[in-house]
Amino acid sequence: MTAPDPGTLDVTLVDGYVDEPAHFGVPPYISTYPRFTAGALVDAGVPAERITYHTIDELRDERNKWRDVADADLMIYLGGMTVPGKYVGGTPAEPDEVREIAWAAEGTSLMGGPIKFGVGEENAGATETERSDLDFEFVAKGDVEAAAHDLIINGLEGFGDRMRDVEEVTQWAREGAFVVEQHPNHPEYLICELETSRGCAYRCSFCTEPLYGNPSFRPPPSVVSEVDALADRGARHFRLGRQADILAYGGDGEA
Numbered sequence: 018m019t020a021p022d023p024g025t026l027d028v029t030l031v032d033g034y035v036d037e038p039a040h041f042g043v044p045p046y047i048s049t050y051p052r053f054t055a056g057a058l059v060d061a062g063v064p065a066e067r068i069t070y071h072t073i074d075e076l077r078d079e080r081n082k083w084r085d086v087a088d089a090d091l092m093i094y095l096g097g098m099t100v101p102g103k104y105v106g107g108t109p110a111e112p113d114e115v116r117e118i119a120w121a122a123e124g125t126s127l128m129g130g131p132i133k134f135g136v137g138e139e140n141a142g143a144t145e146t147e148r149s150d151l152d153f154e155f156v157a158k159g160d161v162e163a164a165a166h167d168l169i170i171n172g173l174e175g176f177g178d179r180m181r182d183v184e185e186v187t188q189w190a191r192e193g194a195f196v197v198e199q200h201p202n203h204p205e206y207l208i209c210e211l212e213t214s215r216g217c218a219y220r221c222s223f224c225t226e227p228l229y230g231n232p233s234f235r236p237p238p239s240v241v242s243e244v245d246a247l248a249d250r251g252a253r254h255f256r257l258g259r260q261a262d263i264l265a266y267g268g269d270g271e272a
């Protein structure tokens with residue numbers, strides 16, 4: 018079988034929302050996952066106009082949008098609540114809804130985001146060390162944006178789990194900025210979560226941030242170029258939230 022031409026693929030991203038110790042993604046926030054994943058898809062050759070983004074709340078309210086889940090050649094679910102709280106701007110996806118999304122997808126399905134760390138049935142946080150695949154064909158155990166990129170390059174046949182590098186995140190963040198225009202809160206009621214680093218030098222037992230390893234920092238020009246791209250797409254509100262500690266930027270964790 019010949020590999021599908023990335024230029025002909027329709028991809029749907031479903032945002033079930035994330036909430037991590039150092040990463041907000043429940044509206045009015047939009048996490049980095051859908052933006053970076055959209056950019057990775059574009060880098061792999063999928064035209065931006067063939068990438069559709071829906072939030073779980075849109076799917077609840079507008080049943081016709083499930084057509085985009087069913088018809089996509091590749092459907093990517095992004096989610097995971099490792100520190101669930103109470104939310105007023107949106108309701109995170111429940112495990113049964115995530116399964117329904119997997120069942121509805123007639124094309125290839127991929128799940129990623131902090132959901133890889135595992136969630137209990139009631140979304141109570143990272144209480145299990147093994148996450149369930151919730152009936153998805155593929156689960157990204159590394160970075161979902163790298164998985165999406167490599168899956169397209171490999172003709173939807175598979176990918177090796179890996180983390181993305183600084184060069185990739187710089188490019189993907191810029192190229193995926195367009196996806197914010199598809200968020201129902203865009204532009205006035207949307208806050209773009211910005212990543213300056215991830216990982217942590219400490220190992221607090223209740224926290225999932227160390228699962229990203231020791232801190233890896235994103236160079237300031239990488240962040241600035243993403244803000245430029247997001248602003249060009251109408252984004253007005255930003256939060257420097259995707260890092261363990263902004264005051265420790267560039268440090269080694271030593272006091």
Ligand code: SF4
Nearest residue numbers: 217219221224226261
């Ligand atoms: S110091 Fe690091 S491990 Fe501890 S709570 Fe903060 S981010 Fe998590």
